[in-house]
Amino acid sequence: MPGCFLCCFSAQSAGTHRNPAFRIISLFDLHLFASSLSPESTTFMPPHTYNPVPVDGALSVLQVFEFQAKKNPQHPLFRYDSPSARDGYEDIAWPAAVRMFETTANVLRRRLAPAGLVEDEDRKRPVVGILAATGSILYASLIFGAVRAGLTAFPISTRNSDVAIAHLISQSGVRWLLVSPDAHMQELARKANALLQERGVSVEMHPIPTYEEISDMQGDLNADALPELGRIGDDEVLVIAHSSGSTSFPKVVPLTHRYMKTIRGTRPMDFSGWVQSSAGSAIFHAMGILSIVRAAYSGTILAFFPPTTSAVLATPERLLQSALATKCSTILCPPMFLEHYAKDPSSIEKLRTFSRVSFGGGALAQQVGDILEASGVALVPAYGSTETGSIAMMFTRMSFLTDKRHKEGWQYFEFVPGMDAILVSIDGDASKSLFQLIIKQSPMHALALPNMEIDGVPACDTRDIVQRHPMNPGLYRLYGRVDDQIMHSNGEKTNPGPIEQILAQNSLVKSAIMFGRARPHAGVLIVPAEEVRDREAFREAIWPTVEEANKFAPAHSRLFKEMIILFTPSKTFHLTSKGTPRRHAIIEDHTQEIEDAYVAFDETAGAGEMKLADAVEIVRFHVHTHINSGVADDGDVFEAGADSLLAARVRRGIMQSLSEPHLSVPEIAIQSLPNDVVFTFPTIGKLASFVYGVVFCAASLPQAGTPFMKNVPVSILDRKDDTIVRLSEPEKGEPPLILVHGGTGLIYAFAYMQTHFNSGLWAIQVTDETPRNSFVEQTDFYYRKIKEAQPTGPYRMSGYSAGAFMACRITKLLEANGDKVIQLALIDGSPFGPLTPRVGLDTSADFNDPQSLHAHYERSVRGVCRVFRAYNDAWWTKFAAAIWERWNGRLRLEDMTELMAWMYENLIGGTLRTFDYMLSQAEAAEEGRKGYGEVLAGMVKWTGEIRAPVTVYRAANGIIKNVPLEEKEKWGAFGVDWAKEEVRIVEVDANHSNILAQDDFVKDIQKFAH
Structure with a gap:
């Protein structure tokens, strides 16, 4: 679920089912819980009379704070550990x-x-x-x-x-x-x-x-x-x-x-003797924010680390020590801490002293939960979301903990009383126990962000799958996600879709299904297209495709060869009614194979002679040496005092350690560690995982073997700092054709023209010097560079793809200066590019509306991705996937290769800057409206002011393929013919990527040379 307190994974859905058990749960009977606690089970020691907060709703949340301060002046809101205090802690009263x-x-x-x-x-x-x-x-x-x-x-x-x-x-x-x-x-x-x-x-x-x-x-x-x-x-x-x-x-x-007020319930609550250790959770999350409000209504005391301006690093040891020192009744901690505690008998013994040990923020591995539960630790899952608030009842009845939990399982929870839950049966679920969870708003459960309505009532589709207990219909556990996000035990998430799509492009692969829930890293189950006799040979055969997927994937999602397992032909290949694989059923059928793979990997984990443990030791040594010897493996190094200088020292130290001969690490892998690697992976665990992944995959940065760079001559590659690259010089008295880069900002695509052009050819590319704050600033800069290189006309201008628009504005600047432009060639692009019809285009939208503008941008990004996928090339398909993931915030710029990050900024950033300029040219309309019609009219007028002769080179399988069939004839010249009576249109049998390498095109564009 988006904003989930406890993470979740795969599913399908269809059909509606209501759980009758929800109708018999009494409204917010938390007071029963307090009265049922035995003195041995918790710390009820109020030294004063506590006055419960009225729950009639008359007081605002701020007035509830004031009520506590006046009516319960001795009662604490906060507590923190303090070794110098008499009791080992200090209180901050209301x-x-x-x-x-x-x-x-x-x-x-x-x-x-x-x-x-x-x-x-x-x-x-x-x-x-x-x-x-x-x-x-x-x-x-x-x-x-x-x-x-x-x-x-x-x-x-x-x-x-x-x-x-x-x-x-x-x-x-x-x-x-x-x-x-x-x-x-x-x-x-x-x-x-x-x-x-x-x-x-x-x-x-x-x-x-x-x-x-x-x-x-x-x-x-x-x-x-x-x-x-x-x-x-x-x-x-x-x-x-x-x-x-x-x-x-x-x-x-x-x-x-x-x-916030719905937290108050219907009856006054008195949890004034209840001390909750919340030091392991972040206040900026909704659960942290609401914990303060919940404490105000219930009297719960919240225990944190000592108050400071700088952050206090939470470690498993520090959290447990603080919770014990502050005499906490309950403790809330992330699953990774519980995994740490489960390995230490003394920590387990300490956990047993708490009446409730809640976990959230990630999936808890089954074996860890089983160990803790068998040892008498009272585990309670904390499950909810920002959009819905708490879903699982955290203040679970003590009788449930003591009498039933051992029999019914630590994963199960009760829904919050008063919550109106809708259960939607999962399509194809033979057990009839899996449901997609939808929460309806109710008088006792307000929603922060509904995303649907049921019978006219706001509701939130959580996209989570819950599983009903086989014996107790009032209990559920979190089973998975409809959208298949994989939550690892370290809190990282893997979005399997794009990675699986890359793997499925290999003709040897019929289907790919990633796994890794509650594990430190991912694996993949491959369904071969044909029978496999030699499994090792098959892994080797598909490894190049896996490497392509690893280049796209963030570090924590990369695949290791040992974690590739094959589908067992004797087992059922479960399909949904739509014909897609039923992920959870297939993975469940291969539980043993998956377990065996992780065991084998842990035993042999290594790249050459280097093991994962080596990477952890190397990173830990340099972090402890250069930053702080007390940093835990999951502690943020910057919260522990790191800065850019120390981060650089850590990176250099790691690179020196990797160079040790006994590790046999390739030099290319060592040099590929990005400069900002410590900023990107700020904990020892994450940084070690990335370092190990780099060594294993040797694929962090692009190499010259990138497909579209293979035939690029050194004369282009070595001129990356020159705005104008003179690919070939014109004969005396002949103006060169000045060709503006495409959307990526690169000129690698012009390599064929360089060797097949008979006249002068200059190319404009983006460099570190190029200003990219606005379309005007960038094109003004190109104009000045052109005037420096060729002070007088006549001029020949051309632009490829997104560069066509830039070429048009540069032409207008030249003409405004009194210069003559004798040729303007627009290559599979035009000033009207962002306005060309595409699926979902709303011509009635007002672009003054941020949502309409964002939707328009998103359609443009989809169109770009569609063009690249049409190349039918693995690298470009991967780039398209990276663009989409980056646009949607699921891929950080730092996790992209250097080349892809550069191209993305030029392409997508340029798209937004270009349309901003188009909006500035919109025809005036009533009330300042800037709709599609106004922008189109403005661009017709703007383009019509160009005096140079225009030729539009249209790739038959290029941009025009994105235009709906009924609009193709109208948009045959990409709108340029609406602005100018005479427009020459030349169709080239090519796609958007290879039009520049077609002999007919190269020959035709040189007609204006003489």
């Missing part, structure tokens, strides 16, 4: 916590809007973003201090890429961004801000207040400067969260006052 929130509110109002906050035109709260690696107590104060100041707080995950952060800021309307002082957050903010500026989005950057500032109890509070603590509308957005981005680009999820 009055002090509320004062911290209000102090933060005052600091923010003074810094962000000294003249006073101004509401948006629609009277919405202004939005302040938070991008900070800081202590949990300070982070909570930033969030609820912003809310108290009359703002909407938007905590942004520090694990997002710069592109995702820029997307979230622009989508949410953030005015200010609070950034912590550490180098990593500062760099992320800087990169995101640069992307926003390219889009014309302005956001103010401010430092976060320090903990010392907000915890000053002696300072002047100036509470009068804050908004009156009155009624808050149910639809007011107090906090914005975002989905995890596990299945798509992160989505903005508004958390309204109504959404």
